[in-house]
Amino acid sequence: MRRLAAPAAQLGVLIVVIAAWQLATGSGTSPYFLPPSAIVSFMYHQWFDGPASHLWLTSDATGNLLPSLGRMLVGLVIASLIGVAVGVAIGRVRVLAELAEPLVHFGRAIPPPVMVPFFLFLFKIGTPMEAASIAFGVVWPVLLNTIDGARHVHPGQLETARAFRIGPVQRLVRVILPAAAPKIFAGLRLGVAMALILMVVSEFQGATDGIGYEVANAQTTLDMSTIWGAIVFLGLLGVVLNLIFAVAERRALAWQRGSARAE
Amino acid sequence: MTAGARRVCLGAAGVLLAFGLAQFVLWAGGVDQAVFPLPSTVVGSAVDMLGDGSFWTATIQTLTSWVEGLGIAVGLGVLLGLVLGTLPWAESAVRSLVEFLRPIPSVILLPLVLLITQESHESEVVLIAIAALWPVLINAIYGIAEVDPMATQTLRSFGFSPWAIAWRVSLPSAAPFIATGVRIAASVAFVVAVAVELIGTGMDGLGSYLIQEQSGTAGVAPLLAVAALSGLLGLLLNAVLVGADHRVFRWHHLRTAAADAP
Numbered sequence: 286m287r288r289l290a291a292p293a294a295q296l297g298v299l300i301v302v303i304a305a306w307q308l309a310t311g312s313g314t315s316p317y318f319l320p321p322s323a324i325v326s327f328m329y330h331q332w333f334d335g336p337a338s339h340l341w342l343t344s345d346a347t348g349n350l351l352p353s354l355g356r357m358l359v360g361l362v363i364a365s366l367i368g369v370a371v372g373v374a375i376g377r378v379r380v381l382a383e384l385a386e387p388l389v390h391f392g393r394a395i396p397p398p399v400m401v402p403f404f405l406f407l408f409k410i411g412t413p414m415e416a417a418s419i420a421f422g423v424v425w426p427v428l429l430n431t432i433d434g435a436r437h438v439h440p441g442q443l444e445t446a447r448a449f450r451i452g453p454v455q456r457l458v459r460v461i462l463p464a465a466a467p468k469i470f471a472g473l474r475l476g477v478a479m480a481l482i483l484m485v486v487s488e489f490q491g492a493t494d495g496i497g498y499e500v501a502n503a504q505t506t507l508d509m510s511t512i513w514g515a516i517v518f519l520g521l522l523g524v525v526l527n528l529i530f531a532v533a534e535r536r537a538l539a540w541q542r543g544s545a546r547a548e
Numbered sequence: 549m550t551a552g553a554r555r556v557c558l559g560a561a562g563v564l565l566a567f568g569l570a571q572f573v574l575w576a577g578g579v580d581q582a583v584f585p586l587p588s589t590v591v592g593s594a595v596d597m598l599g600d601g602s603f604w605t606a607t608i609q610t611l612t613s614w615v616e617g618l619g620i621a622v623g624l625g626v627l628l629g630l631v632l633g634t635l636p637w638a639e640s641a642v643r644s645l646v647e648f649l650r651p652i653p654s655v656i657l658l659p660l661v662l663l664i665t666q667e668s669h670e671s672e673v674v675l676i677a678i679a680a681l682w683p684v685l686i687n688a689i690y691g692i693a694e695v696d697p698m699a700t701q702t703l704r705s706f707g708f709s710p711w712a713i714a715w716r717v718s719l720p721s722a723a724p725f726i727a728t729g730v731r732i733a734a735s736v737a738f739v740v741a742v743a744v745e746l747i748g749t750g751m752d753g754l755g756s757y758l759i760q761e762q763s764g765t766a767g768v769a770p771l772l773a774v775a776a777l778s779g780l781l782g783l784l785l786n787a788v789l790v791g792a793d794h795r796v797f798r799w800h801h802l803r804t805a806a807a808d809a810p
């Protein structure tokens with residue numbers, strides 16, 4: 286009973302907030318604040334009212350939501366590959382770490398949105414430019430966390446691997462990467478927040494579709510439904526992404542909790 | 549050679565090496581300099597900007613919005629953190645609300661906030677404050693919840709009011725945690741400031757300076773020069789905050805270092 290009290294209270298607070306919002310805006314007196322019922326109904330008709338053959342997605346959803354999600358995914362994958370590869374090298378080779386330290390700090394200090402105009406110049410309007418912008422934002426937290434994780438592998442594990450004459454590739458795949466994995470996941474989770482910002486900024490700057498593009502258009506036509514729909518959609522996307530990462534992390538690192546318990 | 553000197557020397561060598569390598573590859577490889585300008589061209593462009601008054605005006609505009617937004621976020625975050633950190637039931641009740649609001653990238657709120665305030669500088673500050681609020685709030689809640697209950701109970705039994713207890717015990721002992729939150733918030737705030745200036749119409753600051761360079765005829769070197777200069781500015785801001793943190797909370801860092809040591 287007690288265990289259920291907190292989730293029940295959380296749900297209650299959410300319901301009260303949404304109900305209060307509905308009551309305050311339901312009469313339609315404010316031009317800017319739409320009632321939740323109108324936002325939900327707009328989101329349904331705009332995006333999720335399509336034919337069953339398209340998984341109930343409308344053409345607007347496949348034309349704008351899916352490209353945005355695709356760019357996120359490509360950006361996250363590129364950033365993870367580069368961040369982990371470079372991070373392991375820097376984390377394991379001391380001279381490399383000393384040579385690269387100021388460069389890494391400098392790169393991380395650049396606010397990623399300032400790179401968007403350069404990527405727009407390089408790739409012109411389109412998905413590569415948005416994916417590159419997102420990757421630039423995500424790569425730094427992943428890189429820094431990978432360096433930290435790879436540097437602090439338990440020396441006993443490495444000595445054991447050496448004693449058993451395990452080759453460098455196997456040592457990387459079986460010892461170093463698993464040991465650094467919790468840090469790498471933490472870096473990716475930090476990166477997701479940055480990825481969402483860059484998705485919006487890059488689609489505002491140079492895109493012909495996507496959520497950011499839709500909102501940029503809605504701004505000029507004062508289309509409040511689309512503006513609110515996008516806000517709620519991105520909030521839900523953030524919650525879902527956090528959940529996916531939490532589940533993936535728990536699955537990928539299940540062995541680690543087991544070994545920690547055994548110690 | 550001491551460890552510090554080695555670190556500085558190798559770090560400088562790394563910077564020079566990367567610079568020289570990029571310069572040589574781009575020059576010898578015959579890469580189109582209109583797309584990938586030589587590092588020396590970018591540095592030249594950055595030096596020109598440093599001698600240009602409008603770059604400094606833009607920097608000061610961005611920093612002004614940054615300070616204002618961050619200030620609001622810290623004030624609000626500490627106040628809310630104090631309430632939510634002292635009342636665990638309130639914290640657990642609003643947790644789901646926070647978990648939904650926190651991931652919304654604040655830049656997507658720009659059109660809405662612009663329509664409501666009708667003022668570009670105000671909108672920028674509001675968005676910076678929203679983005680910077682979460683790290684401060686979460687660290688403040690955590691810090692307040694960690695306060696030694698013995699200390700607060702002692703003061704309560706002596707008849708101190710809840711506000712006096714907050715001021716004398718809770719805030720000082722949570723301050724190092726809040727400082728960590730402020731440092732994270734400061735870098736988020738800088739990113740959001742530049743982002744809003746880039747996508748908003750009629751904005752001031754480094755973002756809109758960059759937009760002007762983008763539509764200018766000087767090509768791509770100024771774009772990278774602005775990026776490099778804003779990176780240096782980011783380093784400077786971080787160094788100032790880290791320095792202040794270590795100076796003010798020296799006792800805390802010494803204690804945690806001692807606790808971490810085996």
